[in-house]
Amino acid sequence: MSKTSESKPPISRRSALKTLGVGAGAAALPMWARYANAQTSEPIRIGFQKHATGIGASYGRWYDRTSQAAVKMINAGGGINGRMVELVTEDDGTDPKRGAEVVEKFATQHKCDVAFGTLFSHVVIGSAPRAGELKLPYFVVSEGHHVASGMLNRYTLQPGITDVKSQVQAMAPFVASNLGKKVTMIFPDFAFGHDHRDYFSAAIEAQGGEVVQMIAIPPAETSFTKYFPKIPRETEVIYHVMVGPAVLTFVKELGEFFGPSRPEIFGFIDSLEAVDLASPGLEYLEGTYFWEGNPRYAQADQSEYDKNFRAAVGVDENGASVNDSKDISTYAHMFGCWETLNIIKAGMESSGYAGPQDRSKLIEAVEAITDIPHSNAHPQGAKLFNGKTHQVFGQQYITKVTNGKLILAHTAGIEDTLYPDEVDYTKQSF
């Protein structure tokens, strides 16, 4: 047997594979060419200021997952102005000093087109001055009233989530007409709690109700029993907003104090975001009401948009991760990241955004947005954007704990959330 005939069969496996490979590559050419074409232009870089560590970490984890899912969807749809979107993530440690440094890093080192994603108000307030000075559009997802109050600057916008002032005032009509008019408020004794105290007491008075007692809980408090005797007997509704891990103790001790004959209880879900309602000690919440930015449990009349949003982010019908039923999402807030990224896309497309030189055009384009329809891009519901105050307004949900699940009891319309403008950012120069 000759050597040649032994080593070179007419068609070897390798050459067959090679031919097949080339053939497959040629067949897929149009798709490949399109991909290569998209890569010729730089991606749009969105700096994501993530609370990866510090007190905001559980929010940060879900804000990240939601943002990644939104970017994936935007890119699957062809990106923005034909360019892919790239999320540049930096941890701000949920700290305002580091937050400001991260904003600087986005603007001057990562060369991001915009910055986005901050939740905690003190980080927003610490970072926004730097964003304004660096002329970097800064899209926050914070629900703080800081943007609409006029404290910040033209470069800071909140188009994806409503602010605490509108949320709180929208609760008053429901509370007054369904739960009671004499309210005792229990809130943490820091800025977030004070916002609730001030806005809700004004709103309930406008509904003919009154706040009969305000109980401010000092930060770092671990036991609440000593505060409960301050709740007046005439109280018809307890309005609570507690932030942090102490909420479990709070609910347990509230249950021990009142037993079965309790007043109505209404709370903000913020305390229980990323917390399983089946956690021991939370049984007492059965039959109580919560504000939710977006209902955690898929409701009977769930929209196609919510279904799509859940699937894209990887959240099941109970608001937990599809991979781990104990990993509860921050569902009431995280839609804000999804919706904000879609607003950035809409703004960049309508302004023909091509690069940092168009940042002011982008802001003007977002300021020009008014009605935002309920859609896949805005799964929480229809919204109204106020270009002057840089703040979005939208419907609010009130759910009732029924058999351990949060079931929708009332939807407050956008009109309930509106209040007079406190600033006109469009008058500020760029």
Add this chain to the structure above:
Amino acid sequence: MSENGKIILLHTGLIALLLALNFILPAYHHGNIARVMVLASYAIGYNILLGYTGLLSLGHALFFAAGMYGMGLSIRHLGFSPAPALMMGIAAGALVSVAIGALALRTSGVAFMIVTLMFAQAGYLTILLFGKWTRGDEGFVIQQAERILWGIDLSDANNRYLAALVLFALCLFAALWLVRHPVGRVFVAIRENEERAQLLGYNVFLYKLAAVVASGTISAAAGASYGLLFGYAGATFATVQYSIFPLLWVLLGGMGTVIGPFLGAVFMFYLIDLSSGITNAYMLIAGVALVLLTLFAPQGIGGEFRRRVWGWLP
């Protein structure tokens, strides 16, 4: 060259180098170094107490915050312009440090650490308690229009850098002057052997109080400048974390060296900045670096320079 000449040359050289960097640094690092200079000024204040007087405080955030809020609140509520506001911040820091020093110095050692820590915690809670004026944990913005000092817009990157450099230079040379002044020598004598200093006839309490006030006032100047330069005052700066930072900077940079706080602040800043790009557990990296440095260079970077190269380093 005489020792004195070398000392002047080194410290002036550092300032000259920082001035030169103003013109060549890329935007990101330019901003970082401006920030580091303000933080290093804070650490210089801390070092007077820890490095030269041997008093370990865990409550310096109180002085930093006193400066920041003294400045910020007088702009926000009294409508002050930056110059008097800055003076208010420094005065607030001086006042608070006199009060805290007078009380805390009745203790020593571990008790001093705990008392200063508790005072700082009380200060933090006071900021939250008076949320109506301080905006509590959220803090407040010092608007761009309120940050124009003698016609110079401090929100401009270049002006901010130069302002930070002026502050840093003032603190550096003030510290250099102080530690070489007879009063500074008494601080060192107290650090080395308090009983002996007392035996020599020095009123140790008074000298220690002077050290607390000098340290607290410089820290307050840094806090007031930080708020003014970066446009924000918030309660986070009064938390225990911000009492630990200057301790770390000073330990890393070299306790009891005038240049050490700067070296520590710049090292730590970039350590966190770079390691946070790699992992979320960046404080672990900072911790490991600190352990390694303590093991292999127990006197910090500046201290090692003094031990190995520059024996004359003050």
